[in-house]
Amino acid sequence: MSRLMRRLLKKSICFVGLVGVFAGCASGPAVEQTAAPLQTHGPKKRVAVVDFVNKSDFGADRLGKGAADILTTELVKSNRFIVVERAKLEKLLDEQGLALSGVVDEATAAKTGRVLGLNAILTGAISQFGTKIEGQNLGLYRSKKQTAECMVDVRVIDVSTGQILLAESGMGKVDVGSEQFLGLGSQKGFDETLPGKALRAAITQLMSGIVGQLESVEWRGKIASIQGDKIYVNAGKETGLQIGDRLRVRGKGEEIVDPDTGIAIGESLGAEKGVIEVKEHFGADGAIAQIVSGNGFSRGDAVQRTENNI
Numbered sequence: 001m002s003r004l005m006r007r008l009l010k011k012s013i014c015f016v017g018l019v020g021v022f023a024g025c026a027s028g029p030a031v032e033q034t035a036a037p038l039q040t041h042g043p044k045k046r047v048a049v050v051d052f053v054n055k056s057d058f059g060a061d062r063l064g065k066g067a068a069d070i071l072t073t074e075l076v077k078s079n080r081f082i083v084v085e086r087a088k089l090e091k092l093l094d095e096q097g098l099a100l101s102g103v104v105d106e107a108t109a110a111k112t113g114r115v116l117g118l119n120a121i122l123t124g125a126i127s128q129f130g131t132k133i134e135g136q137n138l139g140l141y142r143s144k145k146q147t148a149e150c151m152v153d154v155r156v157i158d159v160s161t162g163q164i165l166l167a168e169s170g171m172g173k174v175d176v177g178s179e180q181f182l183g184l185g186s187q188k189g190f191d192e193t194l195p196g197k198a199l200r201a202a203i204t205q206l207m208s209g210i211v212g213q214l215e216s217v218e219w220r221g222k223i224a225s226i227q228g229d230k231i232y233v234n235a236g237k238e239t240g241l242q243i244g245d246r247l248r249v250r251g252k253g254e255e256i257v258d259p260d261t262g263i264a265i266g267e268s269l270g271a272e273k274g275v276i277e278v279k280e281h282f283g284a285d286g287a288i289a290q291i292v293s294g295n296g297f298s299r300g301d302a303v304q305r306t307e308n309n310i
Contacts, residue, residue, distance in 0.1 A: 043219040043240045043305065045119040047075065048084040050109070052152070056129035058195070063126050066196060067152060070203050071122060071210075078211055082239060082285070084118065092116050111255075113159030114267060117234060120165075120217050122210070124154040127169070131194065147175040148194035152202040156213045160220065160267060166213040172202030223249065223301045224286065231276050231289045233303055238285040245278045246292060247303040273297055275306060 049072045052064040068086070075083050084092075093112070109121045128151035133144060149172065156166040174197040221235040235241050251270030274294010278287045291297070 043221070043235060044080060044082050044238070045214055045217055045219055046082045046084065046117060046235075046239070047120045047122060047214060048089050048113070048116070048118050049075070049086075050089075050121060050123040051086075052123065053125040054129075055125050055127050056150070058129040058131070063129065063195065063199070067124065067126060067199050067203065070196075070200050071124075071154070074204060074207055075122075075210075078207075080211060081214060084116070089116070107162055109157045110159050110162035110267075113157070117222060118159050119219060120159055120214055121157045122154065123157070124152060126199075127151045127153050129195070129198075145175055146194060147173065148198040149173040150195075150198045150202055152199065152206070154203070154206050154210060156210060158217050160218065165216065166209055168206050168209055170202040170205040172198040172200065172205065174198045174201055219305065221247070221303045223297060223299055223303060225299060226297060229290055231291065231297060232282060233276075233278070233287045233289055234285075235303075236283070236285045236287040237281040241278050241281075241287050243278055243280065246306040247276050247278070247289065248306050249273045249276055249294065249297055250302045250304070251296075251298070252300060252302070269302060273301065276303070 049068045051061075052067040054061065054064040056063065072083055072086070075081050093116070109123065113119075113121045129149070131146070131148045133146050151169055151171055153169045154166065155164055157163070158165050174194055176194065221233050221239070221241075223231055224234040225232040233241070233247070250272050253268040253270045255267050272294075273296050275292040276289040276297075277292050278289050280288045282288045
């Protein structure tokens with residue numbers, strides 16, 4: 001008996017024993033790797049994800065928004081960051097008279113991020129995307145494999161300096177197959193979920209590096225209001241500020257511009273004004289502090305954790 005006949009006989013026995021049961025196979029990343037949730041030490045960074053630019057010929061704007069949604073979900077699942085939702089980001093940008101598309105450039109991203117009180121902005125591009133269908137037709141036996149493959153570029157921008165902390169590419173490849181023998185089994189149409197799965201595979205491949213770089217960003221908050229001896233800070237329980245935490249207060253800094261290129265490098269910290277101590281949490285994610293030392297505090301002054309809080 002030929003090798004082909006033995007193979008067909010084996011498949012016949014399998015399918016006849018499972019009449020009416022759909023047979024299929026799928027391959028791709030065996031386990032989706034995401035940043036494991038943990039108890040963070042110190043304030044969570046406030047970050048935003050901008051829609052990715054789609055440089056491929058597939059999916060138009062939907063692919064870029066899909067990549068941003070996946071990255072946002074993975075960051076939220078990590079439980080290490082305060083992630084500003086797209087709707088809120090768009091509203092804040094609209095209030096500031098800024099366009100969402102303008103955030104893609106790192107210099108503009110840094111300036112916009114400071115206006116919105118962010119610590120970092122994430123953006124990127126889908127540089128390659130493709131799908132293909134392969135199959136065999138051996139008379140009684142038919143098989144088909146559908147594949148989606150993409151290359152995703154991600155950038156992490158430190159808002160305080162305008163520096164690109166991470167510029168990495170991830171490759172995602174997912175395929176799904178189906179088989180028929182003697183009319184049993186199924187021959188699927190194109191699986192519309194494959195593009196999203198390929199995007200997720202590419203982005204989760206990069207999550208460890210993304211999280212590591214975001215955690216290297218120095219946390220800064222701001223004084224939101226001063227009422228008598230109470231100083232309201234725009235970060236609180238959700239961010240991870242604890243009762244008794246002490247914060248250094250610094251005045252508004254100066255934007256530093258490269259003399260050769262004219263591009264903003266970042267914003268310096270202003271003069272140190274003193275120290276405040278968190279006394280209670282306030283609202284959804286705010287804190288009320290009182291002065292420990294110093295004076296001349298103003299709305300908009302930057303706050304940072306002191307060394308004894310590290």
